[in-house]
Amino acid sequence: MSVIQTQKWLYDFVDRCKEKSIMDMASIQCEILCNPLKKVFPKVNPQAMQYELLNHGLFEPYEWFKTEAIVKEMEKQNIWKIIEKEYQYLSKLWNGPNVPIYIFPIKKGMLGFRKHLRKNGVAYKEAIFLFLSTELSKEEVKAMLAHEYNHVCRINHIKLAPDRTPLKDSLIIEGLGEYAVKELHGEKLLAPWTNLYPFDKAVDIWKRHFLPSLNMMGVKNHQPYLYGQKGSPFPKWIGYYIGYQIVNSYQEKNGPFKNNELYKISTDTFINGSKFPTKE
Structure with a gap:
């Protein structure tokens, strides 16, 4: 099929x-x-x-x-x-x-x-x-499929039901999807949110609001963190931006990896090996 x-x-x-x-x-x-x-x-x-x-x-x-x-x-x-x-x-x-x-x-x-x-x-x-x-x-269509199919690969690998998925895994799922676009199609087809914020601002939001909530379960609860929410501490697309920067910085520090290796790396390994601090 x-x-x-x-x-x-x-x-x-x-x-x-x-x-x-x-x-x-x-x-x-x-x-x-x-x-x-x-x-x-x-x-x-x-x-x-x-x-x-x-x-x-x-x-x-x-x-x-x-x-x-x-x-x-x-x-x-x-x-x-x-x-x-x-x-x-x-x-x-x-x-x-x-x-x-x-x-x-x-x-x-x-x-x-x-x-x-x-x-x-x-x-x-x-x-x-x-x-x-x-x-x-044609290139946009291919890039979109790469993003979504990478999600399928990751979701099937980690074997977590949506209601048992922690926030940290949602971040990495999105980060991996867009990193696959970069790897296959180059930066020209990356989503605008991959370069939306100064890194220092994202790190501050990460330390204040994401680190204490990384184990929050349930993808429905992750929406404000991923998409942002008016009147909240989360600006637009902030979780997508952070997820991509975690994966991208991990790859820069520890790569390169073979084509089918990256989505099999554990979420904690990504975070610990990225440029994002693990303590508030």
Whole structure:
């Protein structure tokens, strides 16, 4: 199992929406796009899965009228073939697990809204979901897959359930994902948050707020630390920045490593061997 041909699902979704009332769009989306996911996530209710995917970037049901044109353009760009070929390359490079990859259009938001997402992804132990626009270069698509598939490799290696994952592991998972982008595609495709703050400022936040909380369990509890939160001590993307800098500085001090070695290093080894202090 690798890249799922979700374009067939998407065309079916559009055809069904053409026949139904606008009140049915959400249920049609859930039926066609989320019900098949029960094979991979048997314990997750399809409605809960739909809610989860919408939060990560899945197009809104009311955007059905744009979906057909978007999918045709994505097919023209060979998105499914590009991702399939790159996945085969990465799985051999990292000796990683075999997981399904689901590709969907990303939500654009309200009509006329000037800012919209171009890409987003989410990785689980069992699967990857990529939410894409038609505005991405081939290199951007490859870099995004590298980030998300590296997550899958790390998550399967550490074997921790989401509710039993400490904050320190969430930081390293994100840091490794973006370091994989640097290693494979160079600094030009790194996310802006990798260079968002002066290192000294990040170290101060690390000592004050991250060190005392490194063993906090549950990925849902990690969101303010990773993404930042208005009115809190955590600026935007601070946890992502710190995670990347830990991995990057560890590699600089202790590398180089073979392609499939880095994601197998323990979290404590990364932290202790990085430029970040281990005491407040």
